[in-house]
Amino acid sequence: MRRYQRLVYTVPRSMGLPEEQASDVFQVTFSRLLSSVNKLDDPSRVRAWLVTTAKRESLRLLSENRRFASALEPASSSAETSDSATGPDPMAELVDPSPLQDEQLSALQQHDRLRAAVDRLDPAARQFIELVFLQDEPLPYAEIARRLQMPEGSIGPTRARCLTKLRALLARS
8 A cells, every 4th residue: 555555646636536535536446455456366467456446436436526516506497407318428527538648657657666765765865855856846955954954065965875875776666
C-alpha cells in the first residue's frame, strides 16, 4: 500500500473527484486488492490492476455524482423529460471518459518511484530535497540556509550530493 498509495490517490483526483471521494476510491481500491490478491497471477501487473480498479471506481462515483446532480435540477416540462430519458448516456459527460493515456500513467509511475526514493533518503538529505525541490513556491537560498542552519554557499554542493544519493536510489529501484 505504501508503494502505490500516491499513484492510486492521483487517479480519482486527476479525474476531477473531490478529496473525500478520492479517499473513498483509495479505500475501495485497496480493499478489492486485499480480497483479490490470491487471484493475481503476475505480481508485476499489480500497478496496472490498481490503476484500472481506481479508474473504474472513479467512473462509478462520477456517474453517481451526475445522477445526483440531475435529480436536484428543477423539474422540466414533460417533453423535456421524455427527451432526457432517451438522451445521451451520462457516462459520456464525465470529466475524462477516456482511459489514462500512456504518458500520463508513465508520469504517475515516475512520480511514485521518485517519491519512494525520496522517502528512502537519510533524514538530512530528504529534508534538503523537500525544501529545495518539493515546495509549492520555490524558497530562496537564504531561507533554505536559515532553515537548515547552514551557510548559503553550501547549498549548491549539498544539492549535488543529495541528487547523487537520489539517483543511486532510483537506479536500484
